[in-house]
Amino acid sequence: MPDSLSLPVDQQRVAVAACTRMFHHLKILDHSGHVSVRLPDEGGFLIQAVAASRGKLEPKDIFTLSLDGDILDGPTDTVPAAEFHIHSEIYKARPEVNSVLHAHPKVPILFTIAEGAKLIMVLNHAYRWRNGVPVHPDSAHIDTVALGRDMVATMGDANAVLLRAHGIVLASENIQSLLIDGIHFDRNAEALFEATSLGKPIPMSDAEFDIFEARFDRAKHGAKLWHHYATSAIEAGVMPEAWRDVI
Numbered sequence: 001m002p003d004s005l006s007l008p009v010d011q012q013r014v015a016v017a018a019c020t021r022m023f024h025h026l027k028i029l030d031h032s033g034h035v036s037v038r039l040p041d042e043g044g045f046l047i048q049a050v051a052a053s054r055g056k057l058e059p060k061d062i063f064t065l066s067l068d069g070d071i072l073d074g075p076t077d078t079v080p081a082a083e084f085h086i087h088s089e090i091y092k093a094r095p096e097v098n099s100v101l102h103a104h105p106k107v108p109i110l111f112t113i114a115e116g117a118k119l120i121m122v123l124n125h126a127y128r129w130r131n132g133v134p135v136h137p138d139s140a141h142i143d144t145v146a147l148g149r150d151m152v153a154t155m156g157d158a159n160a161v162l163l164r165a166h167g168i169v170l171a172s173e174n175i176q177s178l179l180i181d182g183i184h185f186d187r188n189a190e191a192l193f194e195a196t197s198l199g200k201p202i203p204m205s206d207a208e209f210d211i212f213e214a215r216f217d218r219a220k221h222g223a224k225l226w227h228h229y230a231t232s233a234i235e236a237g238v239m240p241e242a243w244r245d246v247i
């Protein structure tokens with residue numbers, strides 16, 4: 001399997017559309033939110049048009065933007081997603097990040113609106129966020145450079161940030177990893193929420209995370225879940241079959 005970061009831009013557009021449709025099928029994306037990928041050689045990044053349906057996103061609905069937000073390529077009858085600054089400011093500050101998700105899934109957001117609630121890590125795959133998930137206090141849209149920078153300052157070197165009363169932002173090394181991170185972030189929040197009704201949740205310990213990480217093959221897991229959730233989306237009739245093998 002080729003490194004997804006080195007794929008031609010046409011295939012990267014298909015990958016963004018495929019990942020978006022999978023997240024929509026999983027109800028992690030709904031009417032808003034977006035997936036992006038960084039292009040190599042300072043070619044900017046790909047992000048969808050503002051109003052294009054997440055469940056029917058097509059490669060032609062995807063813009064290429066510079067990290068300064070200039071349109072380099074894309075549709076001429078619409079504009080990019082208004083919160084693209086979430087993505088561009090992370091790419092400017094975090095060279096190891098090549099794919100970003102912004103979404104508004106219900107359960108993770110609950111941990112930003114209930115007094116005293118804290119999103120702790122209770123499942124093994126939550127090792128990505130073992131050092132904690134900061135909560136950005138600004139609940140309004142992140143639609144300027146300055147607001148994006150503020151959010152990145154809150155995020156620091158974490159792999160996720162919660163936006164209070166608004167949503168989540170996840171940062172990953174490629175789009176396959178972003179898919180698994182999106183799924184496991186949501187699962188951890190749901191498991192924590194449900195476990196609370198049974199008893200005091202037990203956080204994963206550093207020792208447990210160390211053992212999990214030592215035995216975990218992230219690339220293999222990413223390929224497996226991409227195949228599984230793409231197949232589910234194809235069987236549900238919400239994604240073309242040819243998109244499964246784009247990466």
Ligand SMILES: [Zn+2]
Nearest residue numbers: 083102166167
């Ligand atoms: Zn948002």
